Each structure stands twice: as structure tokens, then as C-alpha cells.
Amino acid sequence: MRKKEATILIVDDDDDILFSARISLKKYFTEIITSNNPKKIGNHLNSSVIDVVLLDMNYRVGFEDGKEGLYWLKYIKELSPETTVILMTAFGSVNLAVDAIKQGASDFILKPWNTEKLYGVVNVGVELARSKRKTVQLETVQNQDNLDFHKKAGHIIGNSEAMQSAIRLVKKVAPTDANILILGENGTGKYVFAKEIHLESDRKNAPFIHVDLGALNENLFESELFGYVKGAFTDAHKDTIGRFELAKGGTIFLDEIGNLPLHLQSKLLTVIQNRKITRLGEGKEREIDVRIICATNAPIHEMVDEQTFRQDLLFRINTIELNLPPLRERQDDTLLLANYFLKKLNNKYRKSIEGFSNEAINGLKNYSWPGNIREVEHIVERAVIITDDTIIQIHDLHFSGKKIDTSLGDNLNLEETEKLLIQKALQKHQGNISRAAKDLGLTRAALYRRLEKHEL
Numbered sequence: 220m221r222k223k224e225a226t227i228l229i230v231d232d233d234d235d236i237l238f239s240a241r242i243s244l245k246k247y248f249t250e251i252i253t254s255n256n257p258k259k260i261g262n263h264l265n266s267s268v269i270d271v272v273l274l275d276m277n278y279r280v281g282f283e284d285g286k287e288g289l290y291w292l293k294y295i296k297e298l299s300p301e302t303t304v305i306l307m308t309a310f311g312s313v314n315l316a317v318d319a320i321k322q323g324a325s326d327f328i329l330k331p332w333n334t335e336k337l338y339g340v341v342n343v344g345v346e347l348a349r350s351k352r353k354t355v356q357l358e359t360v361q362n363q364d365n366l367d368f369h370k371k372a373g374h375i376i377g378n379s380e381a382m383q384s385a386i387r388l389v390k391k392v393a394p395t396d397a398n399i400l401i402l403g404e405n406g407t408g409k410y411v412f413a414k415e416i417h418l419e420s421d422r423k424n425a426p427f428i429h430v431d432l433g434a435l436n437e438n439l440f441e442s443e444l445f446g447y448v449k450g451a452f453t454d455a456h457k458d459t460i461g462r463f464e465l466a467k468g469g470t471i472f473l474d475e476i477g478n479l480p481l482h483l484q485s486k487l488l489t490v491i492q493n494r495k496i497t498r499l500g501e502g503k504e505r506e507i508d509v510r511i512i513c514a515t516n517a518p519i520h521e522m523v524d525e526q527t528f529r530q531d532l533l534f535r536i537n538t539i540e541l542n543l544p545p546l547r548e549r550q551d552d553t554l555l556l557a558n559y560f561l562k563k564l565n566n567k568y569r570k571s572i573e574g575f576s577n578e579a580i581n582g583l584k585n586y587s588w589p590g591n592i593r594e595v596e597h598i599v600e601r602a603v604i605i606t607d608d609t610i611i612q613i614h615d616l617h618f619s620g621k622k623i624d625t626s627l628g629d630n631l632n633l634e635e636t637e638k639l640l641i642q643k644a645l646q647k648h649q650g651n652i653s654r655a656a657k658d659l660g661l662t663r664a665a666l667y668r669r670l671e672k673h674e675l
């Protein structure tokens with residue numbers, strides 16, 4: 220029998236039980252994790268996708284009322300709602316089983332078990348977790364970002380003048396229906412700003428639909444954006460509306476617009492000009508009622524000069540242009556953001572870390588943040604997870620922007636030399652693309668292409 224791809228976590232303070240459950244289940248499932256300490260459950264749930272937790276009800280001699288089991292059950296359900304929890308106890312009672320099931324356990328098993336019964340219960344648990352996860356994924360796709368749609372506006376962090384002026388611009392333009400183009404490097408907050416504009420607009424009670432144009436291939440472009448009718452192509456089993464219709468009355472956020480090939484740019488331009496779409500396989504035109512926000516990290520104006528982005532499309536989408544500066548150009552915001560994420564992550568990981576050491580603060584201030592705000596979040600998250608201290612120290616902060624050896628030596632290979640020169644220029648200008656490009660005698664677009672080629 221082939222093992223089923225599934226991860227099962229068994230938590231019990233009795234090592235013999237852990238051993239026997241592992242032996243029983245490892246024949247059937249690919250990954251079995253055991254732990255004799257329920258306090259480690261959070262770590263396991265954060266580091267892998269766990270399908271089923273088999274959880275003991277009692278952990279201390281003299282405390283056999285199952286309350287600890289119920290406590291950990293609640294904890295697991297909060298941290299990972301899709302994980303199935305099956306409780307086990309040698310002191311099973313119907314009342315306790317009912318309580319556990321009311322609080323989210325999917326089943327209950329009495330010790331000692333026989334292997335077949337254990338396998339049966341766990342197997343159903345795995346299927347349950349999968350179907351829950353699938354539903355959540357579907358909902359995420361269908362509802363797009365509307366799951367957190369009711370989030371309030373006004374959560375953008377940043378005191379620097381650049382940030383404050385971006386926030387002022389948002390307040391001014393959000394209530395209008397003007398098309399907005401947001402420009403900025405990866406992780407500078409383009410999505411966050413697009414959402415903020417939506418939430419500050421009169422459309423805030425209608426959907427906010429995010430489309431990653433970079434992820435849509437040719438075939439998907441029309442079906443995803445415009446929808447299709449049953450039979451329009453082989454897999455079109457039922458009428459399906461596209462993202463433009465899904466965003467009715469609200470906002471459509473077209474992300475990574477700089478990645479759209481020229482012929483698809485023409486299709487998009489037609490839709491934006493006429494404000495009408497046609498579902499694939501249907502003759503009828505449908506009016507669209509959406510506000511359009513676009514974003515890109517590509518040097519779109521230079522792409523127009525190089526004729527890789529249509530000027531008429533740019534003029535349609537950039538009635539208002541919002542430039543989000545990279546974090547290295549507004550280092551004052553770094554500490555503010557680091558403290559903001561620390562607070563958020565303290566809650567997530569149930570820690571009470573008070574702040575950063577002076578050395579860590581200097582480290583945060585002097586780093587060049589190539590990944591911008593997203594990188595601040597990742598670095599703080601890692602530090603929060605690994606530290607046992609109440610203060611984050613410099614060695615807890617894992618800055619990935621390594622120093623690169625850019626000496627040419629005897630290497631005359633053209634490709635490798637080009638890569639080294641680019642690295643050197645980026646290092647010299649602390650990751651600033653415009654300045655590095657100027658130094659190298661390239662346009663920003665040409666430098667971006669080379670960065671991609673060399674996977675830098």
C-alpha cells in the first residue's frame with residue numbers, strides 16, 4: 220500500500236505511547252512528528268502544514284480531568300483552523316468527548332487503541348483537513364482579498380516626509396474615480412496603498428479585486444479577466460464571470476502591469492477605453508463599473524521609450540501617479556516599522572519581547588533593505604521566533620544582503636564579469652537601481668533585464 224502524503228503530529232507526555240502511535244501510523248502516512256511537550260505545538264504548526272494532531276488530554280499526574288487537552292485543542296484551532304484535532308485519553312468519558320467535539324475536535328479515541336481503529340480515525344481526519352484547506356483556497360481565490368475586506372483604512376505606517384506626502388495624496392485622490400498607477404520596488408507597499416485607496420473611496424463597500432497580471436498567461440488572460448460562457452473552450456463547464464465583473468461597483472487592482480506583453484496591453488487598452496467587456500464565447504458586450512488601480516515595479520516610462528509598453532495605455536492608467544520610495548531612502552521609517560511588526564508578531568507567537576538592543580537598532584538603521592518593508596517583516600518575524608530573550612539582539616537579525624566579493628581577479632569570462640560589475644554597482648549605490656544603471660551606462664530597463672538574466 221502506498222503511503223498517503225500527510226503530516227501527523229502526535230502529542231503525548233508518555234514516550235511509549237508516542238513510540239507505538241508512530242509505529243502504527245508510519246506505514247500509512249508520509250510524515251509522523253512526535254512531541255512529549257504540548258508547549259512545542261505552536262512551533263510545529265508554524266513550521267509545517269499539519270493535517271492531523273493526535274492530542275493527549277492529560278499531561279500531569281493528578282490532573283486527569285482533560286482540561287489541559289481542551290486548552291491545547293483551543294490553541295491549535297486558533298493557530299491552524301484547518302488542522303484536524305483528534306483527542307486521545309485513557310480516562311475517556313462521554314462528557315469529555317462531547318465537550319471536546321463542541322470545541323472543535325473532530326473525533327475522540329480511547330487508549331489503548333488498535334492499529335486499524337487508529338488508522339481509520341486519522342485517515343478520516345486527513346481527508347477532512349484537506350477538504351477544509353481546499354475550501355479555504357477556493358474562497359481565497361473567489362473572494363480574492365475580500366476575506367479581510369472589512370479591515371479599516373488608516374493602517375499605513377510611515378512618518379517620513381515621503382510617506383506622509385503619499386498618504387496625503389491618497390486622501391485627496393481616493394474619493395475621485397481617477398485611475399491610479401502605483402510605482403515602487405518590490406515590497407514597498409503597492410498593494411497596501413491600493414487597498415487603502417479603495418477603503419478611502421465611496422466604493423469601499425463593494426469588492427476589491429486583486430489580479431496579478433504577471434501570473435496570467437495568454438490563455439488565462441481573457442478567461443480570468445473577462446469570464447466565459449459554458450462550452451467556450453474544453454474545460455468551460457459552466458458560465459463564469461471574470462474579475463472585471465467580479466469587481467462590480469468596486470476596485471480592480473491590476474498588479475505587475477509592466478509584465479504584460481504588448482498584444483495583451485492592446486486588449487486591456489480597449490477594455491479601459493470602452494469600459495465594456497465580452498465574455499469568451501459570447502457575443503454580448505457588458506458594461507463594467509470599476510475603478511482601476513495599476514501597479515508595477517518595472518521602469519514603465521523607460522519601457523515606453525523602448526517601445527515595450529504602450530504609451531496610450533500608460534496615459535490611460537496614470538491619471539494620478541503614486542511613487543513609493545524604497546525603504547533605504549527613508550530610513551527613519553525602518554525603526555517604526557520594525558516596532559510595528561514586533562508588536563504584531565508578539566501577538567501572533569504569544570511572546571512579550573520588549574524591543575531591540577542598541578546594536579540591533581544600529582543594524583536595522585544601517586542595512587540597505589533590498590526587499591523593503593516585506594524584508595523588515597521577515598527579519599523581525601525570524602528574530603521573534605528564535606529569540607528566548609526579552610530584547611532582540613543583533614545576532615537575532617538575519618540580514619541576507621551579503622557582502623559580495625566583486626574583485627575581478629583573472630576572470631575574463633564576459634558573462635561572469637558583467638554579473639560582477641552589476642553587483643559592484645549595486646553595492647556601491649546601496650541597491651539604488653537608477654544610480655547603479657547610470658554608473659554602468661545602462662537604462663533602468665536594461666539593468667532590470669540583466670538583473671533578471673543573472674538572477675540577482
Ligand SMILES: Nc1ncnc2c1ncn2[C@@H]1O[C@H](COP(=O)(O)OP(=O)(O)OP(=O)(O)O)[C@@H](O)[C@H]1O
Binds near residue numbers: 411596
Ligand atoms: N506602510 C506600511 N505599513 C505597514 N505595513 C506595510 C506597509 N507597506 C507595506 N507593508 C507590509 O509589507 C509587506 C509588503 O507590502 P506589499 O505587498 O503592499 O508590497 P508590494 O509593493 O505590493 O510588493 P510586490 O511588488 O512584491 O508585490 C506586506 O506584508 C504589507 O502588509
